[in-house]
Amino acid sequence: RAHLEAAGHVCVLKDAFDFESPSEIANLILAENCEAALALHLYRGGRLLQGHRIPFGIIFGGTDVNEDANQGEKNTVMGRVLEEARFAVAFTESMKEMAQAQWPQAKGKIYVQSQGIATTPNAAFNxxxxxxxxxxxxxxxxxxxxxxxxxxxxxxxxxxxxxxxxxxxxxxxxxxxxxxxxxxxxxxxxxxxxxxxxxxxxxxxxxxxxxxxxxxxxxxxxxxxxxxxxxxxxxxxxxxxxxxxxxxxxxxxxxxxxxxxxxxxxxxxxxxxxxxxxxxxxxxxxxxxxxxxxxxxxxxxHSWQVERDTYQQLIRKLEGSTED
Missing domain, CATH: 3.40.50.2000 (Glycogen Phosphorylase B;)
Known part of the structure:
Protein backbone atom coordinates (compact mmCIF):
# COMPACT_ATOMS: atom_id res chain seq x y z
CA ARG A 1 0.00 0.00 0.00
CA ALA A 2 2.82 2.40 0.87
CA HIS A 3 4.42 1.76 -2.52
CA LEU A 4 1.20 2.55 -4.40
CA GLU A 5 0.16 5.53 -2.31
CA ALA A 6 3.61 7.01 -2.97
CA ALA A 7 2.67 7.02 -6.66
CA GLY A 8 -0.52 8.96 -5.92
CA HIS A 9 -3.01 6.11 -5.75
CA VAL A 10 -5.67 5.82 -3.05
CA CYS A 11 -5.59 2.28 -1.60
CA VAL A 12 -8.21 0.34 0.34
CA LEU A 13 -6.53 -2.57 2.15
CA LYS A 14 -8.80 -5.51 3.06
CA ASP A 15 -8.28 -9.04 4.38
CA ALA A 16 -9.58 -11.71 1.99
CA PHE A 17 -10.78 -13.74 4.99
CA ASP A 18 -13.30 -10.97 5.74
CA PHE A 19 -15.22 -11.79 2.53
CA GLU A 20 -17.28 -14.90 1.93
CA SER A 21 -18.32 -14.31 -1.69
CA PRO A 22 -17.52 -12.25 -4.79
CA SER A 23 -20.82 -10.36 -4.28
CA GLU A 24 -19.38 -8.81 -1.11
CA ILE A 25 -16.38 -7.66 -3.15
CA ALA A 26 -18.80 -6.19 -5.72
CA ASN A 27 -20.38 -4.12 -2.93
CA LEU A 28 -16.94 -2.95 -1.80
CA ILE A 29 -15.95 -1.97 -5.33
CA LEU A 30 -19.15 0.03 -5.68
CA ALA A 31 -18.91 1.67 -2.25
CA GLU A 32 -15.26 2.68 -2.65
CA ASN A 33 -15.49 3.42 -6.38
CA CYS A 34 -12.52 1.12 -7.03
CA GLU A 35 -10.89 1.29 -10.46
CA ALA A 36 -8.41 -1.59 -10.12
CA ALA A 37 -7.41 -4.31 -7.66
CA LEU A 38 -4.33 -6.22 -6.51
CA ALA A 39 -4.85 -9.62 -4.87
CA LEU A 40 -2.43 -11.31 -2.50
CA HIS A 41 -2.59 -15.11 -2.93
CA LEU A 42 -3.93 -16.53 -6.18
CA TYR A 43 -6.70 -18.58 -4.58
CA ARG A 44 -7.74 -16.75 -1.43
CA GLY A 45 -7.64 -13.27 -2.94
CA GLY A 46 -7.78 -13.90 -6.67
CA ARG A 47 -11.01 -15.93 -6.78
CA LEU A 48 -12.90 -13.02 -5.20
CA LEU A 49 -11.97 -10.66 -8.06
CA GLN A 50 -13.31 -12.66 -11.00
CA GLY A 51 -16.03 -11.18 -13.13
CA HIS A 52 -16.16 -7.68 -11.64
CA ARG A 53 -14.99 -5.93 -14.81
CA ILE A 54 -12.18 -4.07 -13.09
CA PRO A 55 -8.57 -4.84 -14.05
CA PHE A 56 -6.55 -6.69 -11.44
CA GLY A 57 -3.15 -8.21 -10.79
CA ILE A 58 -2.04 -11.09 -8.56
CA ILE A 59 0.84 -11.56 -6.13
CA PHE A 60 1.51 -15.25 -5.42
CA GLY A 61 1.57 -16.02 -1.72
CA GLY A 62 3.46 -19.32 -1.66
CA THR A 63 0.83 -21.76 -0.42
CA ASP A 64 -1.20 -21.09 -3.57
CA VAL A 65 1.58 -22.42 -5.83
CA ASN A 66 3.11 -24.89 -3.36
CA GLU A 67 -0.02 -26.40 -1.79
CA ASP A 68 -3.34 -25.30 -3.33
CA ALA A 69 -2.18 -26.06 -6.88
CA ASN A 70 -2.20 -29.77 -5.93
CA GLN A 71 -5.96 -29.69 -5.26
CA GLY A 72 -7.96 -30.16 -8.46
CA GLU A 73 -10.81 -27.76 -7.85
CA LYS A 74 -8.58 -25.00 -6.49
CA ASN A 75 -6.15 -25.50 -9.36
CA THR A 76 -8.96 -24.97 -11.89
CA VAL A 77 -10.20 -21.84 -10.12
CA MET A 78 -6.70 -20.38 -9.98
CA GLY A 79 -6.15 -21.07 -13.66
CA ARG A 80 -9.28 -19.07 -14.49
CA VAL A 81 -8.14 -16.24 -12.24
CA LEU A 82 -4.80 -16.08 -14.06
CA GLU A 83 -6.55 -15.94 -17.42
CA GLU A 84 -8.40 -12.81 -16.28
CA ALA A 85 -5.50 -11.18 -14.41
CA ARG A 86 -3.40 -8.57 -16.23
CA PHE A 87 -0.24 -9.74 -14.47
CA ALA A 88 1.05 -11.96 -11.67
CA VAL A 89 4.11 -11.58 -9.43
CA ALA A 90 6.29 -14.43 -8.15
CA PHE A 91 8.95 -13.91 -5.49
CA THR A 92 11.49 -16.25 -7.12
CA GLU A 93 12.33 -17.72 -10.53
CA SER A 94 11.53 -21.21 -9.20
CA MET A 95 8.07 -20.06 -8.10
CA LYS A 96 7.50 -18.54 -11.55
CA GLU A 97 8.53 -21.82 -13.21
CA MET A 98 6.18 -23.82 -10.97
CA ALA A 99 3.28 -21.50 -11.79
CA GLN A 100 3.97 -21.65 -15.52
CA ALA A 101 4.08 -25.45 -15.39
CA GLN A 102 0.68 -25.52 -13.66
CA TRP A 103 -0.93 -22.81 -15.80
CA PRO A 104 0.85 -22.56 -19.19
CA GLN A 105 -1.68 -19.95 -20.34
CA ALA A 106 -0.09 -17.50 -17.89
CA LYS A 107 3.29 -17.50 -19.63
CA GLY A 108 4.21 -13.97 -20.53
CA LYS A 109 2.31 -12.33 -17.69
CA ILE A 110 4.28 -13.61 -14.67
CA TYR A 111 6.98 -11.26 -13.35
CA VAL A 112 9.62 -11.98 -10.71
CA GLN A 113 10.07 -9.48 -7.89
CA SER A 114 11.68 -10.49 -4.61
CA GLN A 115 10.19 -9.11 -1.43
CA GLY A 116 11.71 -5.78 -0.49
CA ILE A 117 12.71 -5.34 3.14
CA ALA A 118 12.78 -2.24 5.31
CA THR A 119 12.96 -2.92 9.04
CA THR A 120 12.05 -0.40 11.74
CA PRO A 121 12.71 -1.65 15.29
CA ASN A 122 10.95 0.22 18.10
CA ALA A 123 13.76 2.11 19.86
CA ALA A 124 11.67 2.33 23.05
CA PHE A 125 11.04 -1.42 23.22
CA ASN A 126 11.92 -2.96 26.60
CA HIS A 302 15.75 -7.35 -1.59
CA SER A 303 15.77 -3.61 -2.10
CA TRP A 304 12.65 -1.88 -0.84
CA GLN A 305 13.11 0.83 -3.48
CA VAL A 306 13.37 -1.66 -6.36
CA GLU A 307 10.20 -3.37 -5.11
CA ARG A 308 8.46 0.02 -5.03
CA ASP A 309 9.50 0.83 -8.60
CA THR A 310 8.35 -2.58 -9.86
CA TYR A 311 4.87 -2.37 -8.36
CA GLN A 312 4.38 1.20 -9.49
CA GLN A 313 5.21 0.10 -13.04
CA LEU A 314 2.94 -2.96 -12.86
CA ILE A 315 0.00 -0.92 -11.61
CA ARG A 316 0.23 1.10 -14.83
CA LYS A 317 -0.86 -2.09 -16.59
CA LEU A 318 -4.16 -1.74 -14.74
CA GLU A 319 -4.61 1.87 -15.75
CA GLY A 320 -4.60 1.44 -19.52
CA SER A 321 -6.32 -0.91 -21.94
CA THR A 322 -6.01 -4.68 -21.83
CA GLU A 323 -3.42 -4.49 -24.62
CA ASP A 324 -1.06 -2.25 -22.62
Whole structure:
Protein backbone atom coordinates (compact mmCIF):
# COMPACT_ATOMS: atom_id res chain seq x y z
CA ARG A 1 0.00 0.00 0.00
CA ALA A 2 2.82 2.40 0.87
CA HIS A 3 4.42 1.76 -2.52
CA LEU A 4 1.20 2.55 -4.40
CA GLU A 5 0.16 5.53 -2.31
CA ALA A 6 3.61 7.01 -2.97
CA ALA A 7 2.67 7.02 -6.66
CA GLY A 8 -0.52 8.96 -5.92
CA HIS A 9 -3.01 6.11 -5.75
CA VAL A 10 -5.67 5.82 -3.05
CA CYS A 11 -5.59 2.28 -1.60
CA VAL A 12 -8.21 0.34 0.34
CA LEU A 13 -6.53 -2.57 2.15
CA LYS A 14 -8.80 -5.51 3.06
CA ASP A 15 -8.28 -9.04 4.38
CA ALA A 16 -9.58 -11.71 1.99
CA PHE A 17 -10.78 -13.74 4.99
CA ASP A 18 -13.30 -10.97 5.74
CA PHE A 19 -15.22 -11.79 2.53
CA GLU A 20 -17.28 -14.90 1.93
CA SER A 21 -18.32 -14.31 -1.69
CA PRO A 22 -17.52 -12.25 -4.79
CA SER A 23 -20.82 -10.36 -4.28
CA GLU A 24 -19.38 -8.81 -1.11
CA ILE A 25 -16.38 -7.66 -3.15
CA ALA A 26 -18.80 -6.19 -5.72
CA ASN A 27 -20.38 -4.12 -2.93
CA LEU A 28 -16.94 -2.95 -1.80
CA ILE A 29 -15.95 -1.97 -5.33
CA LEU A 30 -19.15 0.03 -5.68
CA ALA A 31 -18.91 1.67 -2.25
CA GLU A 32 -15.26 2.68 -2.65
CA ASN A 33 -15.49 3.42 -6.38
CA CYS A 34 -12.52 1.12 -7.03
CA GLU A 35 -10.89 1.29 -10.46
CA ALA A 36 -8.41 -1.59 -10.12
CA ALA A 37 -7.41 -4.31 -7.66
CA LEU A 38 -4.33 -6.22 -6.51
CA ALA A 39 -4.85 -9.62 -4.87
CA LEU A 40 -2.43 -11.31 -2.50
CA HIS A 41 -2.59 -15.11 -2.93
CA LEU A 42 -3.93 -16.53 -6.18
CA TYR A 43 -6.70 -18.58 -4.58
CA ARG A 44 -7.74 -16.75 -1.43
CA GLY A 45 -7.64 -13.27 -2.94
CA GLY A 46 -7.78 -13.90 -6.67
CA ARG A 47 -11.01 -15.93 -6.78
CA LEU A 48 -12.90 -13.02 -5.20
CA LEU A 49 -11.97 -10.66 -8.06
CA GLN A 50 -13.31 -12.66 -11.00
CA GLY A 51 -16.03 -11.18 -13.13
CA HIS A 52 -16.16 -7.68 -11.64
CA ARG A 53 -14.99 -5.93 -14.81
CA ILE A 54 -12.18 -4.07 -13.09
CA PRO A 55 -8.57 -4.84 -14.05
CA PHE A 56 -6.55 -6.69 -11.44
CA GLY A 57 -3.15 -8.21 -10.79
CA ILE A 58 -2.04 -11.09 -8.56
CA ILE A 59 0.84 -11.56 -6.13
CA PHE A 60 1.51 -15.25 -5.42
CA GLY A 61 1.57 -16.02 -1.72
CA GLY A 62 3.46 -19.32 -1.66
CA THR A 63 0.83 -21.76 -0.42
CA ASP A 64 -1.20 -21.09 -3.57
CA VAL A 65 1.58 -22.42 -5.83
CA ASN A 66 3.11 -24.89 -3.36
CA GLU A 67 -0.02 -26.40 -1.79
CA ASP A 68 -3.34 -25.30 -3.33
CA ALA A 69 -2.18 -26.06 -6.88
CA ASN A 70 -2.20 -29.77 -5.93
CA GLN A 71 -5.96 -29.69 -5.26
CA GLY A 72 -7.96 -30.16 -8.46
CA GLU A 73 -10.81 -27.76 -7.85
CA LYS A 74 -8.58 -25.00 -6.49
CA ASN A 75 -6.15 -25.50 -9.36
CA THR A 76 -8.96 -24.97 -11.89
CA VAL A 77 -10.20 -21.84 -10.12
CA MET A 78 -6.70 -20.38 -9.98
CA GLY A 79 -6.15 -21.07 -13.66
CA ARG A 80 -9.28 -19.07 -14.49
CA VAL A 81 -8.14 -16.24 -12.24
CA LEU A 82 -4.80 -16.08 -14.06
CA GLU A 83 -6.55 -15.94 -17.42
CA GLU A 84 -8.40 -12.81 -16.28
CA ALA A 85 -5.50 -11.18 -14.41
CA ARG A 86 -3.40 -8.57 -16.23
CA PHE A 87 -0.24 -9.74 -14.47
CA ALA A 88 1.05 -11.96 -11.67
CA VAL A 89 4.11 -11.58 -9.43
CA ALA A 90 6.29 -14.43 -8.15
CA PHE A 91 8.95 -13.91 -5.49
CA THR A 92 11.49 -16.25 -7.12
CA GLU A 93 12.33 -17.72 -10.53
CA SER A 94 11.53 -21.21 -9.20
CA MET A 95 8.07 -20.06 -8.10
CA LYS A 96 7.50 -18.54 -11.55
CA GLU A 97 8.53 -21.82 -13.21
CA MET A 98 6.18 -23.82 -10.97
CA ALA A 99 3.28 -21.50 -11.79
CA GLN A 100 3.97 -21.65 -15.52
CA ALA A 101 4.08 -25.45 -15.39
CA GLN A 102 0.68 -25.52 -13.66
CA TRP A 103 -0.93 -22.81 -15.80
CA PRO A 104 0.85 -22.56 -19.19
CA GLN A 105 -1.68 -19.95 -20.34
CA ALA A 106 -0.09 -17.50 -17.89
CA LYS A 107 3.29 -17.50 -19.63
CA GLY A 108 4.21 -13.97 -20.53
CA LYS A 109 2.31 -12.33 -17.69
CA ILE A 110 4.28 -13.61 -14.67
CA TYR A 111 6.98 -11.26 -13.35
CA VAL A 112 9.62 -11.98 -10.71
CA GLN A 113 10.07 -9.48 -7.89
CA SER A 114 11.68 -10.49 -4.61
CA GLN A 115 10.19 -9.11 -1.43
CA GLY A 116 11.71 -5.78 -0.49
CA ILE A 117 12.71 -5.34 3.14
CA ALA A 118 12.78 -2.24 5.31
CA THR A 119 12.96 -2.92 9.04
CA THR A 120 12.05 -0.40 11.74
CA PRO A 121 12.71 -1.65 15.29
CA ASN A 122 10.95 0.22 18.10
CA ALA A 123 13.76 2.11 19.86
CA ALA A 124 11.67 2.33 23.05
CA PHE A 125 11.04 -1.42 23.22
CA ASN A 126 11.92 -2.96 26.60
CA UNK A 127 13.53 -6.39 26.29
CA UNK A 128 13.18 -7.24 29.98
CA UNK A 129 9.45 -6.50 29.82
CA UNK A 130 9.18 -8.83 26.83
CA UNK A 131 10.98 -11.60 28.74
CA UNK A 132 8.61 -11.25 31.69
CA UNK A 133 5.64 -11.34 29.32
CA UNK A 134 7.10 -14.52 27.85
CA UNK A 135 7.44 -15.97 31.39
CA UNK A 136 11.21 -16.28 31.05
CA UNK A 137 12.56 -15.53 34.50
CA UNK A 138 16.27 -15.44 33.83
CA UNK A 139 18.88 -12.74 33.44
CA UNK A 140 18.94 -11.42 29.88
CA UNK A 141 22.75 -11.66 29.93
CA UNK A 142 22.72 -15.46 29.96
CA UNK A 143 19.82 -16.12 27.62
CA UNK A 144 19.76 -17.37 24.06
CA UNK A 145 16.33 -16.80 22.52
CA UNK A 146 15.46 -18.60 19.30
CA UNK A 147 12.48 -16.82 17.75
CA UNK A 148 9.98 -18.57 15.48
CA UNK A 149 7.69 -16.04 13.77
CA UNK A 150 4.59 -17.53 12.15
CA UNK A 151 0.83 -17.52 12.06
CA UNK A 152 -0.53 -20.53 13.92
CA UNK A 153 -1.54 -22.75 11.01
CA UNK A 154 -0.39 -26.18 9.93
CA UNK A 155 1.64 -25.14 6.88
CA UNK A 156 3.93 -23.15 9.22
CA UNK A 157 4.44 -26.28 11.38
CA UNK A 158 5.25 -24.42 14.63
CA UNK A 159 5.34 -27.69 16.59
CA UNK A 160 8.03 -29.26 14.39
CA UNK A 161 10.91 -28.41 16.72
CA UNK A 162 9.12 -28.33 20.07
CA UNK A 163 10.05 -31.81 21.40
CA UNK A 164 13.70 -31.64 20.32
CA UNK A 165 14.08 -28.09 21.62
CA UNK A 166 12.48 -28.98 24.95
CA UNK A 167 14.97 -31.81 25.43
CA UNK A 168 17.83 -29.43 24.63
CA UNK A 169 16.49 -26.84 27.10
CA UNK A 170 16.56 -29.42 29.86
CA UNK A 171 20.25 -29.94 29.13
CA UNK A 172 20.94 -26.24 28.63
CA UNK A 173 18.45 -24.05 30.57
CA UNK A 174 19.66 -20.81 28.94
CA UNK A 175 18.11 -21.65 25.53
CA UNK A 176 14.45 -20.85 24.83
CA UNK A 177 12.22 -21.17 21.77
CA UNK A 178 9.67 -18.35 21.54
CA UNK A 179 6.85 -18.74 18.99
CA UNK A 180 5.31 -15.40 17.99
CA UNK A 181 2.37 -14.84 15.69
CA UNK A 182 -1.39 -14.51 15.20
CA UNK A 183 -3.91 -17.26 15.86
CA UNK A 184 -4.92 -17.99 12.26
CA UNK A 185 -6.48 -21.46 12.66
CA UNK A 186 -8.54 -21.67 15.92
CA UNK A 187 -8.57 -25.49 16.09
CA UNK A 188 -4.86 -25.82 15.39
CA UNK A 189 -4.12 -22.96 17.80
CA UNK A 190 -5.65 -24.98 20.65
CA UNK A 191 -3.37 -27.89 19.73
CA UNK A 192 -0.31 -25.62 19.71
CA UNK A 193 -1.18 -24.06 23.07
CA UNK A 194 -1.72 -27.46 24.69
CA UNK A 195 1.61 -28.77 23.38
CA UNK A 196 3.57 -25.67 24.38
CA UNK A 197 2.14 -25.71 27.92
CA UNK A 198 3.76 -29.13 28.43
CA UNK A 199 7.09 -28.25 26.76
CA UNK A 200 9.96 -26.97 28.90
CA UNK A 201 11.82 -24.04 27.38
CA UNK A 202 9.16 -23.23 24.78
CA UNK A 203 6.95 -20.13 25.00
CA UNK A 204 4.06 -18.85 22.91
CA UNK A 205 3.19 -15.17 22.53
CA UNK A 206 0.57 -13.52 20.36
CA UNK A 207 0.75 -11.15 17.45
CA UNK A 208 2.83 -8.00 17.96
CA UNK A 209 3.05 -4.61 16.22
CA UNK A 210 5.67 -4.78 13.48
CA UNK A 211 8.07 -2.30 15.11
CA UNK A 212 7.97 -4.26 18.38
CA UNK A 213 8.49 -7.55 16.55
CA UNK A 214 11.51 -6.11 14.75
CA UNK A 215 12.88 -5.05 18.14
CA UNK A 216 12.42 -8.60 19.44
CA UNK A 217 14.25 -9.98 16.38
CA UNK A 218 17.10 -7.52 16.98
CA UNK A 219 17.48 -8.73 20.57
CA UNK A 220 17.12 -12.48 20.07
CA UNK A 221 19.99 -14.88 19.31
CA UNK A 222 18.55 -16.35 16.10
CA UNK A 223 15.38 -16.47 14.01
CA UNK A 224 13.94 -19.86 13.10
CA UNK A 225 11.70 -21.00 10.24
CA UNK A 226 10.16 -24.50 10.36
CA UNK A 227 7.50 -24.21 7.64
CA UNK A 228 6.39 -27.10 5.45
CA UNK A 229 6.35 -24.70 2.50
CA UNK A 230 7.13 -21.02 1.93
CA UNK A 231 6.83 -18.51 -0.86
CA UNK A 232 9.39 -16.11 0.57
CA UNK A 233 9.69 -15.67 4.32
CA UNK A 234 9.66 -12.00 5.33
CA UNK A 235 10.80 -13.04 8.82
CA UNK A 236 13.97 -14.58 7.39
CA UNK A 237 14.77 -11.50 5.32
CA UNK A 238 14.01 -9.15 8.21
CA UNK A 239 16.35 -11.12 10.48
CA UNK A 240 19.11 -10.86 7.89
CA UNK A 241 18.51 -7.12 7.58
CA UNK A 242 18.69 -6.77 11.37
CA UNK A 243 21.95 -8.75 11.49
CA UNK A 244 20.52 -11.78 13.28
CA UNK A 245 21.42 -15.38 12.30
CA UNK A 246 18.79 -17.54 10.59
CA UNK A 247 18.13 -21.26 10.95
CA UNK A 248 15.59 -22.43 8.38
CA UNK A 249 14.00 -25.71 7.40
CA UNK A 250 15.48 -26.97 4.14
CA UNK A 251 12.53 -26.46 1.77
CA UNK A 252 12.63 -24.81 -1.69
CA UNK A 253 11.20 -21.46 -0.56
CA UNK A 254 13.78 -21.13 2.22
CA UNK A 255 16.69 -22.52 0.20
CA UNK A 256 15.97 -19.81 -2.40
CA UNK A 257 17.09 -17.14 0.09
CA UNK A 258 19.27 -19.01 2.61
CA UNK A 259 22.56 -20.43 1.39
CA UNK A 260 23.76 -22.97 3.95
CA UNK A 261 26.70 -21.76 6.05
CA UNK A 262 26.82 -18.53 4.01
CA UNK A 263 23.68 -16.49 4.71
CA UNK A 264 22.17 -18.88 7.25
CA UNK A 265 21.86 -22.51 8.28
CA UNK A 266 19.47 -25.06 6.75
CA UNK A 267 18.22 -28.10 8.67
CA UNK A 268 16.28 -31.15 7.46
CA UNK A 269 15.03 -32.53 10.79
CA UNK A 270 14.71 -31.42 14.45
CA UNK A 271 17.88 -33.23 15.50
CA UNK A 272 19.89 -31.44 12.84
CA UNK A 273 18.39 -28.15 13.99
CA UNK A 274 19.66 -28.72 17.53
CA UNK A 275 23.08 -29.73 16.23
CA UNK A 276 23.35 -26.58 14.08
CA UNK A 277 21.99 -24.34 16.86
CA UNK A 278 24.64 -25.70 19.26
CA UNK A 279 27.29 -25.13 16.62
CA UNK A 280 26.16 -21.54 16.14
CA UNK A 281 26.30 -20.93 19.88
CA UNK A 282 29.85 -22.26 20.14
CA UNK A 283 31.27 -20.66 16.99
CA UNK A 284 31.20 -16.83 17.12
CA UNK A 285 33.18 -16.63 13.87
CA UNK A 286 30.49 -18.57 12.00
CA UNK A 287 27.78 -16.41 13.56
CA UNK A 288 29.57 -13.23 12.46
CA UNK A 289 30.15 -14.51 8.92
CA UNK A 290 26.49 -15.50 8.48
CA UNK A 291 25.29 -12.15 9.82
CA UNK A 292 27.57 -10.13 7.51
CA UNK A 293 26.68 -12.20 4.45
CA UNK A 294 22.96 -12.15 5.24
CA UNK A 295 22.87 -8.38 5.55
CA UNK A 296 24.77 -7.95 2.28
CA UNK A 297 22.44 -10.39 0.51
CA UNK A 298 19.35 -8.44 1.58
CA UNK A 299 20.89 -5.14 0.53
CA UNK A 300 21.74 -6.52 -2.92
CA UNK A 301 18.64 -8.55 -3.77
CA HIS A 302 15.75 -7.35 -1.59
CA SER A 303 15.77 -3.61 -2.10
CA TRP A 304 12.65 -1.88 -0.84
CA GLN A 305 13.11 0.83 -3.48
CA VAL A 306 13.37 -1.66 -6.36
CA GLU A 307 10.20 -3.37 -5.11
CA ARG A 308 8.46 0.02 -5.03
CA ASP A 309 9.50 0.83 -8.60
CA THR A 310 8.35 -2.58 -9.86
CA TYR A 311 4.87 -2.37 -8.36
CA GLN A 312 4.38 1.20 -9.49
CA GLN A 313 5.21 0.10 -13.04
CA LEU A 314 2.94 -2.96 -12.86
CA ILE A 315 0.00 -0.92 -11.61
CA ARG A 316 0.23 1.10 -14.83
CA LYS A 317 -0.86 -2.09 -16.59
CA LEU A 318 -4.16 -1.74 -14.74
CA GLU A 319 -4.61 1.87 -15.75
CA GLY A 320 -4.60 1.44 -19.52
CA SER A 321 -6.32 -0.91 -21.94
CA THR A 322 -6.01 -4.68 -21.83
CA GLU A 323 -3.42 -4.49 -24.62
CA ASP A 324 -1.06 -2.25 -22.62
Missing amino acids: WNTFLRRSEINQSADNLHIFLLICGLRQVKDPLYLVDAFSEWHQEEPSVYLVIAGPEVDPVFTREVKAKVRRAAGVRLIGEMPQEDLHAVVKNCFAVVNSSVSEGMSAAILEAMDLEVPVLARNIPGNAAVVKHEVTGLLFSNPQEFVHLAKRLLSDPALEKEIVVNGREYVRMY
